[in-house]
Amino acid sequence: MAERKDRMALLSRYAKLHALRYGARPEHNINREQWSADNLVESYTLYGCYDLLDYYFDVSQAPSWRYFANYADQVLKAQKDIKKDNDERAERRRMARLWLHE
Numbered sequence: 001m002a003e004r005k006d007r008m009a010l011l012s013r014y015a016k017l018h019a020l021r022y023g024a025r026p027e028h029n030i031n032r033e034q035w036s037a038d039n040l041v042e043s044y045t046l047y048g049c050y051d052l053l054d055y056y057f058d059v060s061q062a063p064s065w066r067y068f069a070n071y072a073d074q075v076l077k078a079q080k081d082i083k084k085d086n087d088e089r090a091e092r093r094r095m096a097r098l099w100l101h102e
Helices: 004-022 030-044 046-059 064-100
Strands: none
Touching: 004 030, 004 046, 004 064, 030 046, 030 064, 046 064
């Protein structure tokens, strides 16, 4: 079980990002949601959750805590797929530059 301060820190980060996007704090019960935050922190570490949450807010059209808590594994998979794709594209561009300069 993650420490209470870690769970609340994750929920606080979500509330901050939510307030920046929508101009108001989220209206969910943090005492209830701390258990899903606990599972996330246990699975991905606190700083991993921070990175994942930042990515989620960058790509989602309508981010919500429920979706993030339930589908964090899919968000992480999408993040890894995008990184892998970007790395492969960079490698292909590098190879193309070498080929053109031969």
